[in-house]
Amino acid sequence: xxxxxxxAYTDAPHPSHEVALTIANEMEEEPPHAQSSxxxxxxxxxxxxxxxxxxxxxxxxxxxxxxxxxxVMGWSSTSIFFLNFFPIIPLAYLLGLATEEVSIRTGEVxxxxxxATFGNAVEVILAVVGLQKNMVELVQASLLGSVLxxxxxxxxxxxxxxxxxxxxxxxxxxxxxxxxxxxxxxALSLSLPTTYASxxxxxxxxxxxxxxxxxxxxxxxxxxxxxxxxSHTHLFKDVDDSTExxxxxxxxxxxxMAAITLIVSLHSxxxxxAIEGTVHSTGMNERFIGVILLPIxxxxxxxxxxxxxxxxxxxxxxxxxxMGSSTQIAVFVVPVTVLVGWLMGVSMDLNFxxxxxxxxxxxxxxxxxxxxxxxxxxxxxxMLLVAYFLVGVGCWHFPLPDSATAPxxxxxxxxxxxxxxLAALAPxxxxxxxxxxxxxxxxxx
Numbered sequence: 213x214x215x216x217x218x219x220a221y222t223d224a225p226h227p228s229h230e231v232a233l234t235i236a237n238e239m240e241e242e243p244p245h246a247q248s249s250x251x252x253x254x255x256x257x258x259x260x261x262x263x264x265x266x267x268x269x270x271x272x273x274x275x276x277x278x279x280x281x282x283x284v285m286g287w288s289s290t291s292i293f294f295l296n297f298f299p300i301i302p303l304a305y306l307l308g309l310a311t312e313e314v315s316i317r318t319g320e321v322x323x324x325x326x327x328a329t330f331g332n333a334v335e336v337i338l339a340v341v342g343l344q345k346n347m348v349e350l351v352q353a354s355l356l357g358s359v360l361x362x363x364x365x366x367x368x369x370x371x372x373x374x375x376x377x378x379x380x381x382x383x384x385x386x387x388x389x390x391x392x393x394x395x396x397x398x399a400l401s402l403s404l405p406t407t408y409a410s411x412x413x414x415x416x417x418x419x420x421x422x423x424x425x426x427x428x429x430x431x432x433x434x435x436x437x438x439x440x441x442x443s444h445t446h447l448f449k450d451v452d453d454s455t456e457x458x459x460x461x462x463x464x465x466x467x468x469m470a471a472i473t474l475i476v477s478l479h480s481x482x483x484x485x486a487i488e489g490t491v492h493s494t495g496m497n498e499r500f501i502g503v504i505l506l507p508i509x510x511x512x513x514x515x516x517x518x519x520x521x522x523x524x525x526x527x528x529x530x531x532x533x534x535m536g537s538s539t540q541i542a543v544f545v546v547p548v549t550v551l552v553g554w555l556m557g558v559s560m561d562l563n564f565x566x567x568x569x570x571x572x573x574x575x576x577x578x579x580x581x582x583x584x585x586x587x588x589x590x591x592x593x594x595m596l597l598v599a600y601f602l603v604g605v606g607c608w609h610f611p612l613p614d615s616a617t618a619p620x621x622x623x624x625x626x627x628x629x630x631x632x633x634l635a636a637l638a639p640x641x642x643x644x645x646x647x648x649x650x651x652x653x654x655x656x657x
Contacts, residue, residue, distance in 0.1 A: 259459035260468070263309050269512065270302040276475070283482055289489020296483040300476055300509045304334040307472045308514075313465035330469060332545045334510035337477050339549040341484045343558045350487070351560065353502025353607075355549060356568050358541045360603060361507040363395075363579045366515045367534040368596025371582075374522035374530065375590025383527040385586035386447040391535040392580045394436060398542035399573045401425040405563040422561035423554055426547035433543040448532075497611030503568075504604050511537065527588060535583070567610055571603055 279295035311330040342351040405418035522530035553560025
């Protein structure tokens with residue numbers, strides 16, 4: 213989910229946790245003296261109830277048992293896909309809240325690492341499941357989509373709706389500058405292997421380049437956490453000085469995290485397994501599912517949070533959620549996915565499709581230009597929303613390499629050798645196939 217340590221443009225590391233507390237407080241409306249008397253009390257059942265009742269999005273949890281029943285009864289792939297799609301949205305939100313409960317008890321650095329790790333657990337789980345099925349291009353598309361949805365859709369909608377209510381809004385430019393630099397660095401890390409593979413198609417060095425870039429990005433992100441949470445915390449402070457109260461005991465919070473992670477893993481496995489049938493039955497292609505649909509799973513709750521606080525004229529927090537989440541995906545989740553693929557023996561690299569890299573670079577440049585002055589208006593939000601619409605149209609009409617005939621690139625055996633001739637797929641490419649564990653089409657190059 214997108215959650216997260218780098219969303220800390222405020223004292224609260226996890227924005228969805230703050231919104232949960234706000235909604236819960238509005239529901240109970242206890243007088244100040246009563247709240248202070250209960251501030252030290254921790255009741256696990258009450259804390260879990262507050263988490264479950266904090267947003268109507270949690271009603272989507274009702275789809276979870278139906279999704280399992282649909283799988284057992286052999287319903288259509290489209291039904292299984294969407295029934296497993298919807299419950300992951302509130303599960304990602306609840307996982308973020310449980311993670312925050314644990315991070316409150318730790319130091320800022322450990323808490324930031326927890327939020328970065330488990331706050332993005334849904335994206336990582338979906339990526340790992342995709343890699344297990346050798347759907348490398350789908351994994352790449354979903355990671356790219358998570359970055360784009362935060363930078364274009366969430367930030368654009370926040371600017372637009374906030375601008376309609378407030379003529380001009382301002383936010384912290386120092387914090388924005390740090391995230392902008394990291395996003396530009398991530399765009400460079402995608403551009404180099406992709407460009408290399410296009411210009412020097414007779415080697416496989418882009419995989420080694422990707423491994424080196426992944427390690428470099430991970431190191432930079434750890435440095436960014438220290439910069440944000442220790443050495444330059446003043447740059448990431450918001451005007452809000454609200455404090456966080458513990459809702460669950462540590463053991464209960466850890467148990468909730470473990471249970472939600474297992475449930476998310478199950479739904480992710482069923483969701484990814486139904487993609488091929490969904491592509492055939494609905495006409496949607498894998499690129500559209502990866503770039504547009506899958507990012508909603510882990511980010512929906514935070515999307516609502518960012519827009520809500522923007523309309524309350526708290527743009528520093530809103531921009532922090534949008535750009536911070538993008539930064540975590542681009543500089544943390546992407547390299548982690550590459551390293552996990554390395555350990556699994558899957559050729560998950562940063563050699564993305566040229567179409568995806570161009571979209572990524574142009575998106576970062578547009579966003580950096582619009583936020584550099586520290587002000588926002590509804591017109592800037594409209595620009596970002598139109599840009600996201602154009603990306604969606606492009607993804608709808610530009611499928612992944614072989615989705616027209618084989619929507620998913622699944623290899624059932626590590627020793628598979630009956631791959632189609634590359635000359636038949638792309639006459640101008642004459643590279644040898646990838647490692648035997650993965651059979652990826654390079655027609656897109």
